[in-house]
Amino acid sequence: MSTLNQALRAALLNRQALLNELHSQGTDCYRLFHGSQEGAGGLTIDRYGPQLLVQSFHAQLPREALLELHAIVCAALDQPLLLVYNDRSQGNSRIDRSDPIYSAEAAALEDLIGHEWGLKYRVRGRHVGQDPLLFLDLRNARGWVKQHSQGKSVLNLFAYTCGVGLAAAAGGASAVCNLDFAESNLAVGQENAQLNPQLPAMEFLQADYFAAIRQLAGLPILPRRRQTLPSYPRLQPRQFDLVFLDPPAWAKSAFGTVDLLRDYQSLLKPALLTTAEGGVLICCNNLAKVALTDWREQVLRCAEKLGRPVRDCQVLSPAADFPSLDGQPPLKTLILQL
Structure with a gap:
């Protein structure tokens, strides 16, 4: 053998x-x-x-x-x-x-169906993108959201194919907004919703993260030097009971740069402001080179400086099908009680 x-x-x-x-x-x-x-x-x-x-x-x-x-x-x-x-x-x-x-x-x-926590998800072994349509290491986080969404308004940022939003809807959320820049990602999210017709309707918002989150947080959108901003959906300031922040490692647009290694704060600050008083912000960092202890300290310090101190911080690790010999899995998830 x-x-x-x-x-x-x-x-x-x-x-x-x-x-x-x-x-x-x-x-x-x-x-x-x-x-x-x-x-x-x-x-x-x-x-x-x-x-x-x-x-x-x-x-x-x-x-x-x-x-x-x-x-x-x-x-x-x-x-x-x-x-x-x-x-x-x-x-x-x-x-x-x-x-x-x-x-x-x-x-x-062919278009197939997989299941998680009793919900149906679209499965495609090959599609226009590269990664599978459901990130399996986030299963515990989706399960947590499903268990803690009853009666809450939920904002799912960098929603990808809206698995977190689906879990929130299944958990009895009063409203769910899935936000992602890619129309193709949200299209799969809408397929997932259609596969689960027993769930309440969700909102699907196609927009750049910085353009949308700054409006929701009541912050101005500032153009880069000598650069004209493209058109974007106009939104009113709004806060949510539960906000889920799971950004990619790096991305750049006319509105800002996503950089989990060097500038997580620019993502975190408006997300904190969009989280209601007494609400929950769940934030993720999937960079293996970022240590959990360092990142956790950075997140807590950022919240404190912004005037949104964290009352409780829980670390949520991936399940046992994603073992980590050193106890430091690449995906790090913090549940912040504000």
């Missing part, structure tokens, strides 16, 4: 109790192998409902090894999962959709 196959079998064994718990909760989307921490750096194996998504980030996986991994997982779960393999080790992996190693069956690339 190969070293890789041994590592996968060990990972599946370690997840036995977790998988039983997830299945009882109505969840069939989770990570089965986290290669960087389980013996094969640059390799991930994820289940999304009826689909098994294998991705390599450092080196292409040989066909025979890929098929062996697929067989091991299907046997362990007693499920004939549809295999999709994305090799993302090359520089053009975002646009290269060729399959030199393995060509997925047509059924594997």
